[in-house]
Amino acid sequence: AQKITQTQPGMFVQEKEAVTLDCTYDTSDPSYGLFWYKQPSSGEMIFLIYQGSYDQQNATEGRYSLNFQKARKSANLVISASQLGDSAMYFCAMRPYNQFYFGTGTSLTVIP
Amino acid sequence: GAGVSQSPSNKVTEKGKDVELRCDPISGHTALYWYRQSLGQGLEFLIYFQGNSAPDKSGLPSDRFSAERTGGSVSTLTIQRTQQEDSAVYLCASSFLTGGPSDTQYFGPGTRLTVL
Numbered sequence: 001a002q003k004i005t006q007t008q009p010g011m012f013v014q015e016k017e018a019v020t021l022d023c024t025y026d027t028s029d030p031s032y033g034l035f036w037y038k039q040p041s042s043g044e045m046i047f048l049i050y051q052g053s054y055d056q057q058n059a060t061e062g063r064y065s066l067n068f069q070k071a072r073k074s075a076n077l078v079i080s081a082s083q084l085g086d087s088a089m090y091f092c093a094m095r096p097y098n099q100f101y102f103g104t105g106t107s108l109t110v111i112p
Numbered sequence: 113g114a115g116v117s118q119s120p121s122n123k124v125t126e127k128g129k130d131v132e133l134r135c136d137p138i139s140g141h142t143a144l145y146w147y148r149q150s151l152g153q154g155l156e157f158l159i160y161f162q163g164n165s166a167p168d169k170s171g172l173p174s175d176r177f178s179a180e181r182t183g184g185s186v187s188t189l190t191i192q193r194t195q196q197e198d199s200a201v202y203l204c205a206s207s208f209l210t211g212g213p214s215d216t217q218y219f220g221p222g223t224r225l226t227v228l
Contacts, residue, residue: 033214043201045155045219052214091154099168100145100217104154 002027004094006103013082014111020067021077021106023092032096034075036066039089039105048090051075082110114138116220118204124226125194133189133223137206144187145205145217146179155203161187194227201225 003026013019025034036048051059051066059066067076075094079086087110092103117136125131137144146158157171161181172178176194181187191198201224205217 033216035216037219042221043224044221045203045205047216047218050214050216095215099157099160101157102155 002029002094002096002099002101004092004101004103006092006106008106009104010107010109012109012111013079015084016081018078018080019082019108021079021090021092021108023075023077023103025073025075025092025094025101027073027094027096029096032094034066034068035093035095035100036064036075036077037091037093038086039091041088045091049077079108084110084112086110116204116206116218118202118220118223120223121221122224122226124228126228127196128193130190130192131194131225133191133202133204133225135187135189135204135206135220137185137187137204138218139185141206141208141218142184143207143209143215144181145207146187146189147203147205148173148200149203149222150200158189158202191225194225196227199225199227 005024032053034051038046049061049064049066051068058068063080065078089105091105094101119134144161147155159179163184164181176192179189201222203222205219207215207217209215
C-alpha cells in the first residue's frame with residue numbers, strides 16, 4: 001500500500017532561521033517521485049520541489065532543499081532563511097505511477 | 113502560459129440541488145486530476161483523466177458524483193443532489209504526461225463549495 005506520513009501538524013520558526021518539515025513514505029514501487037507543495041491561506045497549491053527515487057543528489061530550488069534518505073524512506077523539506085511569506089500549509093506527495101498520494105500537511109508559522 | 117483555471121471560484125447552493133464545477137487545464141497537459149479538500153484537511157483524490165478517459169474512478173465518494181472531460185481539455189465535475197457534507201474546496205490539477213514519476217501536477221485555485 002502507498003502511504004505518506006507527515007507527523008508534524010504545526011511548526012513554528014523564527015524569521016531568518018532554517019526549518020525542516022518531515023515526510024516519510026511507503027511504497028513497493030522501485031520508481032517514484034516525491035513532491036512538496038505549499039498552500040497559503042489563499043488556498044492555491046504551489047509546487048515547490050521534486051525528487052526522483054533514482055536521483056543521487058538531493059534536489060534544491062532556491063531556499064528549498066529536499067533531504068532525501070531512500071533507505072529510511074524519508075523526504076524532508078528544508079527551508080533556509082525563513083521569511084514571513086513562508087507561513088502556510090506544506091504538503092508532501094508521492095507519485096509511484098498514475099496517482100498522487102498526499103500527506104495530511106504541516107502548518108508552518110514564521111515568527112517575526 | 114496560463115495556469116490551470118477553475119470556475120466558479122465560489123459556489124453556494126441549497127441542499128438537494130445539482131452543481132457543476134469546471135476545470136480548464138494547462139494547454140497541452142494530457143492528464144487532469146480532481147481532488148477534494150475539506151476544511152483543515154489534506155487532499156482527497158476523486159478522479160483522474162488521461163485524455164478523455166478516466167482509468168481510475170475509485171475516489172468518487174458516491175454515485176452522486178460524476179466527471180467528464182471533452183476534447184482532451186476542459187473537465188466538469190458534477191455533484192447531484194448535493195448534501196452538506198459535500199461542502200469543501202474542489203481542486204483541479206493537470207500534468208503533461210501520465211505514467212512517469214517525474215510528472216508534476218500543477219493546481220488551479222479551487223472552487224469553494226458551500227451547501228446550505
